[in-house]
Amino acid sequence: MVVAGASAEVTRSTRDNPVRGATLTLREVSHHFDLDGQPLPVLDRISLRISRGEFVALLGPSGCGKSTLLRLVAGLNAPSAGSLLVDGEVIDGPDPSRVVVFQDPTLYPWRTVWNNVALGPEARGLLGTHRERIEDALRLVGLTGFANAYPHQLSGGMSQRAALARALVNDPKLLILDEPLGQLDSLTRITMQSELVSLWQRVGFTALLVTHDVEESLFLSSRVVVLSERPAQIRAEVVNTRPYPRHRGDPHLAELRHEVFARLGLDATW
Amino acid sequence: MSSIADEVRSGPKPASGFLASPAALSLIGGLAAAAAWCGVAAITALWPDKPESDWDYTGAFAALCAAVGLALVLAAIAGVRFTRMRRVRQAVPWLLALALFVAAWEVITAKLGWLPLPFFPPPQAILEVIIDDWTRLGEGTIASLRLLATGYLIGAAIGFVAGVAIGWSRHASYWIHPVLRFVGPLPATAWLPLAFFVFPTSFSASIFLIALATGFPVTVLTWSGVAGVNSAYYDIARTLGASQRFLVLKVAVPAAMPHVFVGLFMGLGTSFAVLVVAEMLGVKAGLGWYLQWAQGWAAYANMYAALLTMALLCSGLITLLFRLRDRLLSWQKGLVRW
Numbered sequence: 056m057v058v059a060g061a062s063a064e065v066t067r068s069t070r071d072n073p074v075r076g077a078t079l080t081l082r083e084v085s086h087h088f089d090l091d092g093q094p095l096p097v098l099d100r101i102s103l104r105i106s107r108g109e110f111v112a113l114l115g116p117s118g119c120g121k122s123t124l125l126r127l128v129a130g131l132n133a134p135s136a137g138s139l140l141v142d143g144e145v146i147d148g149p150d151p152s153r154v155v156v157f158q159d160p161t162l163y164p165w166r167t168v169w170n171n172v173a174l175g176p177e178a179r180g181l182l183g184t185h186r187e188r189i190e191d192a193l194r195l196v197g198l199t200g201f202a203n204a205y206p207h208q209l210s211g212g213m214s215q216r217a218a219l220a221r222a223l224v225n226d227p228k229l230l231i232l233d234e235p236l237g238q239l240d241s242l243t244r245i246t247m248q249s250e251l252v253s254l255w256q257r258v259g260f261t262a263l264l265v266t267h268d269v270e271e272s273l274f275l276s277s278r279v280v281v282l283s284e285r286p287a288q289i290r291a292e293v294v295n296t297r298p299y300p301r302h303r304g305d306p307h308l309a310e311l312r313h314e315v316f317a318r319l320g321l322d323a324t325w
Numbered sequence: 326m327s328s329i330a331d332e333v334r335s336g337p338k339p340a341s342g343f344l345a346s347p348a349a350l351s352l353i354g355g356l357a358a359a360a361a362w363c364g365v366a367a368i369t370a371l372w373p374d375k376p377e378s379d380w381d382y383t384g385a386f387a388a389l390c391a392a393v394g395l396a397l398v399l400a401a402i403a404g405v406r407f408t409r410m411r412r413v414r415q416a417v418p419w420l421l422a423l424a425l426f427v428a429a430w431e432v433i434t435a436k437l438g439w440l441p442l443p444f445f446p447p448p449q450a451i452l453e454v455i456i457d458d459w460t461r462l463g464e465g466t467i468a469s470l471r472l473l474a475t476g477y478l479i480g481a482a483i484g485f486v487a488g489v490a491i492g493w494s495r496h497a498s499y500w501i502h503p504v505l506r507f508v509g510p511l512p513a514t515a516w517l518p519l520a521f522f523v524f525p526t527s528f529s530a531s532i533f534l535i536a537l538a539t540g541f542p543v544t545v546l547t548w549s550g551v552a553g554v555n556s557a558y559y560d561i562a563r564t565l566g567a568s569q570r571f572l573v574l575k576v577a578v579p580a581a582m583p584h585v586f587v588g589l590f591m592g593l594g595t596s597f598a599v600l601v602v603a604e605m606l607g608v609k610a611g612l613g614w615y616l617q618w619a620q621g622w623a624a625y626a627n628m629y630a631a632l633l634t635m636a637l638l639c640s641g642l643i644t645l646l647f648r649l650r651d652r653l654l655s656w657q658k659g660l661v662r663w
């Protein structure tokens with residue numbers, strides 16, 4: 056099924072376990088930066104509704120404003136215009152229920168993997184009661200043996216998994232992923248994509264993923280939001296009702312991929 | 326490094342045999358150094374001093390050199406059995422050079438009398454001072470250490486706090502930064518006349534000066550460290566629910582620590598200079614004062630002994646700071662050239 060247009064009514068994802076995620080609503084969100092006194096428009100009236108437990112991918116050319124949008128959702132910056140709501144409440148700052156996994160793992164080099172993962176609980180004074188959970192998160196991403204290693208002793212994939220554990224340990228209702236797999240080699244990438252899906256299915260958070268990889272967006276998400284060049288506008292939404300776990304060879308995914316490329320204006324090359 | 330090299334070399338080596346093994350090399354090197362020091366002892370003891378300047382401690386100095394030689398023999402032999410002792414081997418070139426230097430010094434001063442006295446006393450004269458005057462040297466060392474430690478710790482603490490404040494808060498930066506820019510580059514010793522006049526005791530005046538000399542580099546480096554922290558580190562912590570306090574203490578400070586240590590090293594260097602000047606000009610105690618006193622009495626052997634003690638003190642403190650850094654910043658080991 057393919058639904059185009061920003062106002063498309065979205066069907067719920069096809070998961071059967073209880074959903075703990077948050078809803079996210081963007082109303083006419085615009086944002087601009089100041090560049091040498093000149094306003095640089097980056098986001099142009101973005102409106103979006105994400106339901107509880109949905110996995111939505113934002114797909115757009117590099118530099119179009121995807122990371123900026125995620126920073127607004129995370130509460131790290133305030134929008135120039137429009138409003139963002141989580142579970143009906145206006146976002147007015149960062150909150151541990153909305154955790155970002157950045158493009159760069161940015162682990163603290165002076166902390167061991169364990170202490171990096173413990174960052175959230177420690178920041179909120181919950182270290183005493185959360186030890187078990189930190190161990191669980193490390194096990195989940197397969198880094199138990201590296202708890203005492205320093206970040207410079209990890210490979211790129213391991214660092215990214217540590218960053219994922221650092222986010223998950225906070226039990227987020229909304230997980231914000233900014234091209235988290237962009238720097239990984241294709242093999243690690245495919246493994247981590249599958250891991251992400253099974254994690255999401257098990258935990259039940261709402262996920263908002265930024266990517267510029269069409270296959271990745273279709274493999275992971277139940278809805279792909281296609282953005283235009285900067286200033287980003289929503290160009291189309293492509294809904295993917297295929298049940299999870301998906302198979303990369305699924306001919307339906309290939310059809311959807313064609314559709315997404317068309318929305319990106321790249322169908323001539325297909 | 327050396328242990329790896331040793332391990333590599335102690336692998337199978339068919340042709341060369343025992344003589345090329347690390348054990349043999351360290352034995353030969355150690356024995357050579359030992360022989361050199363025994364040679365110094367022999368020259369000192371057997372070659373009579375120049376008649377008109379008969380030194381009291383020539384025998385004691387010869388005994389000391391012989392003792393060094395004997396210790397090296399023991400270390401060389403122990404090195405055959407215990408790999409730990411083989412570290413002596415790395416010091417062998419230095420031990421040989423030092424033996425040569427001491428022998429030349431001994432011959433030129435005590436034996437031949439080529440250098441004018443009292444400006445260039447022989448080694449046994451310095452040994453004499455160390456043996457006869459060690460109580461005053463020790464007291465001087467303790468006094469210097471007390472003054473330096475107090476001033477340095479106060480200066481480092483204030484500098485650290487000020488640096489973090491400037492790096493973190495706009496208000497603190499607005500008020501402290503101009504003061505720092507204006508007053509900071511002034512050498513702390515320029516305050517000396519004023520400080521001795523304003524402060525009740527010369528000791529407190531010196532503490533102020535040392536603290537000032539330490540505080541400036543520590544402030545500037547801490548500040549630049551905090552200002553240079555990757556802003557993504559803050560973003561991460563903020564999305565995870567960190568308070569301002571957490572951002573300062575658990576993100577800014579640890580991230581700035583490598584810079585802070587550069588400031589601490591620079592501060593330690595300048596604080597030595599201020600310490601000696603303050604002791605020479607105001608405080609009637611400490612190694613600087615001892616140096617001044619020795620010069621006044623033309624007691625040049627005492628001066629050399631005081632200089633030697635001072636060098637040991639300063640390099641000891643620097644080593645201590647290096648150890649502290651190695652402990653606190655061990656996470657850097659894989660990131661920078663250590």
Ligand SMILES: Nc1ncnc2c1ncn2[C@@H]1O[C@H](COP(=O)(O)OP(=O)(O)O)[C@@H](O)[C@H]1O
Pocket residue numbers: 088089090095097115116117118119120121122123124285
């Ligand atoms: N803090 C900033 N100040 C000024 N311009 C910025 C800032 N952050 C991003 N931009 C600009 O906004 C545009 C969108 O950036 P970004 O959201 O990072 O794009 P992407 O879609 O690749 O994640 C880019 O042109 C970038 O130069």
Ligand SMILES: [Mg+2]
Pocket residue numbers: 121122158233
């Ligand atoms: Mg980006």
